[in-house]
Amino acid sequence: MKSQTQALNHALIEFYEKLSAWELKIIKGKGLSLGLIHALEILGAFGSMPMKALADKIGITMGTLTVQIDKMVKANLVTRIPHKTDRRSILVCLTASGKKLFDEHDALHLQLTERLTCSFEAQELQLLTSFLDKINTNFSKEVVD
Known part of the structure; x- marks a missing residue:
């Protein structure tokens, strides 16, 4: 058992x-990769951020992220801009095209979530959300340790 x-x-x-x-x-x-989509999801959800912070959130090296961001710049999905207060840092920002792609992808996630949970009662949705929040909190602690 x-x-x-x-x-x-x-x-x-x-x-x-x-x-x-x-x-x-x-x-x-x-013509998209999961890595590109994950970067897009993070930038769409959290807004512009330094390259290092984005690499940390995705869990990849700066070298790997640089290659990914180069592809995204070429596809006009993101831009790099100098950080206003830290000259050593570069911010990655979604372009209008990147924001549009994020919005489309996010809508697909929302539709999937609605389909997967359509038979749930309101209380079940609240419990599931609470459980997932706790798992995510514990996972964040695990990754930091």
Whole structure:
């Protein structure tokens, strides 16, 4: 018999795999990569930020991010601008095209969330949100440690 932790672990892994497959499916044929989409999601959700902060949020090296941002600049999705108070830092900002792509992608996420939770009662949605918030908080502590 599986323990509750094993069952939860399996459910989390299965959800992650299905969400990743869904993301790959929706970007297929658009010339986009998951790395690009993840950078776009973070910039869209949190706004302009220094390259180092973006690399840390995505969990990649500055070198890997630089290659990704170069591609995004070439595709007119982001711009690099000098930081106003720290001359050593470069801010990455979404362009109008990048914001549009983020909004379209975010709308797809919202539609998926609505489809996946349409049979949930309001209390179940509140509990799920609360549980996920706690998991995310604990995960943030884990990553920092």
